[in-house]
Amino acid sequence: MPETPELPAGLTTRPLRTSDATAVHRLMAAQELEDIGEVAIEEADIVSDWAKPSHDLAARSIGVWDGDTLVAYAELMGADRADTSVLPSHRGRGIGTWLAHWLQDLGRRVGSSVIGMPVPQGSPGDRLLEELGFHVRWTSWVLKLPxxxxxxxxxxxxxxxxxxxxxxxxxxxxxxxxxxxxxxxxxxxxxxxxxxxxxxxxxxxxxxxxxxxxxxxxxxxxxxxxxxxxxxxxxxxxxxxxxxxxxxxxxxxxxxxxxxxxxxxxxxxxxxxxxxxxxxxxxxxxxxxxxxxxxxxxxxxxxx
CATH class of the missing domain: 3.40.630.30 (Gcn5-related N-acetyltransferase (GNAT))
Structure with missing residues (x-):
């Protein structure tokens, strides 16, 4: 991949803490509402993932803040499962590209041979990852019983x-x-x-x-x-x-x-x-x- 870009001036980063679950949920919910028109993620999903003894949240996550607001995050669970989100109001500033590089660097450090993440088909995140060389591993469907x-x-x-x-x-x-x-x-x-x-x-x-x-x-x-x-x-x-x-x-x-x-x-x-x-x-x-x-x-x- 090209050289890792710089984050926009004024943004700060740090590893996530369990106390950040509400902020991460708020961030992911805003992105889902923008991309698929509804919120599927629940804070309990985040809390339960972070409760797994095998997951080292401090070593495998990063949050991006604009002042006191969490505007983006990324984490890697296990060998290859990545999750990332960027607040819709902060898209188009290179934050998603920076996170993609950060995840790859982390994956290499922990010995992963591949990393992947789910994104709504056709969404800005899908298009960005395609531009960055990410290929489709599989397709998923959320199905509803009317x-x-x-x-x-x-x-x-x-x-x-x-x-x-x-x-x-x-x-x-x-x-x-x-x-x-x-x-x-x-x-x-x-x-x-x-x-x-x-x-x-x-x-x-x-x-x-x-x-x-x-x-x-x-x-x-x-x-x-x-x-x-x-x-x-x-x-x-x-x-x-x-x-x-x-x-x-x-x-x-x-x-x-x-x-x-x-x-x-x-x-x-x-x-x-x-x-x-x-x-x-x-x-x-x-x-x-x-x-x-x-x-x-x-x-x-x-x-x-």
Whole structure:
């Protein structure tokens, strides 16, 4: 890449602190509202990510301030997952380019071979990253179940039930999720401690949020993490997985039905989830009546 540019005069930088979560949320919300017309990020998403024991926020983040206002930030989680945001009022000043260079320098220092980040397709961030040589790794869709719509129920195999996870289910639930996601995701296995901190430690988490499908012997064979938006209107299926040897038996759809029903019982009127082109699951969700609300691309650049 070209030589790292200078930040505009008058801006200051420092690593982020956990006390900056509200400021980061405000920044990301302003960018999402500008780019996709709605705010999807919640402060609890940021807090739960930062609660993971493996994440060194001070060493892997940077905030850019204009006086007392956070106008941009970037961070790198794990080997390659970057997140960045620039306040719409401060775009066009080279801040995003500076952050892209900062992330690459950090990635090289920690031994990453590639870094990538999600951006709304066609957004200013998408166009900037393309200009800087970032390629599309995969495409993601945020899908919504329209208000009033229902997903046809699927009968579970005999002896199977879907229920709230119990304390003794947690490690098995983590294994089901990780085994499934690592079939198509190239990353290290998530430590159980990170899963526990980001799930049970998420602000507002309640036991009913983590749903499990269990077989007749009480073994966890499927998992769904369903959350409720801050305004209480939307149930969001954050993660959904079924053990490989138990697929094609209606378990995933039964978990979806249960998740959306539980969310509605807790006051929501719509439901959402996200999937990407690595999973091949888009058609499944469209067939049960979900529609794409926004499209995102993960743009990445090789560091070797």
């Amino acid at each position: 208000a009033g719509a229902t997903i046809p129920e699927r009968e579970l195999p005999e002896g199977y039930v879907v229920r709230a996870a119990e304390p003794g289910d947690m490690r098995a639930a983590h294994d089901v999720l990780e085994d499934a996601f690592l079939e198509w995701s190239v990353r290290d296995r998530e430590p159980y401690e990170d899963f526990e901190a980001a799930t049970l430690g998420r602000p507002g988490f309640e036991p009913w949020n983590l749903r499990v499908a269990v077989d007749g012997d009480g073994q966890v064979v499927g998992v769904s993490l369903v959350l409720v938006s801050d305004n209480g209107s939307t149930g969001y299926v954050d993660r959904l997985a079924v053990r490989a040897d138990q697929r094609h038996r209606g378990i995933a759809q039964a978990l979806l039905v249960d998740s959306f029903a539980q969310a509605r019982a807790h006051g929501t009127t719509t439901a959402e989830l996200s999937t990407d082109s690595r999973t091949g699951a888009l058609g499944l969700y469209q067939r049960v009546g979900m529609v794409a609300e926004s499209i995102w691309v993960n743009r990445a650049i090789d560091l070797t």
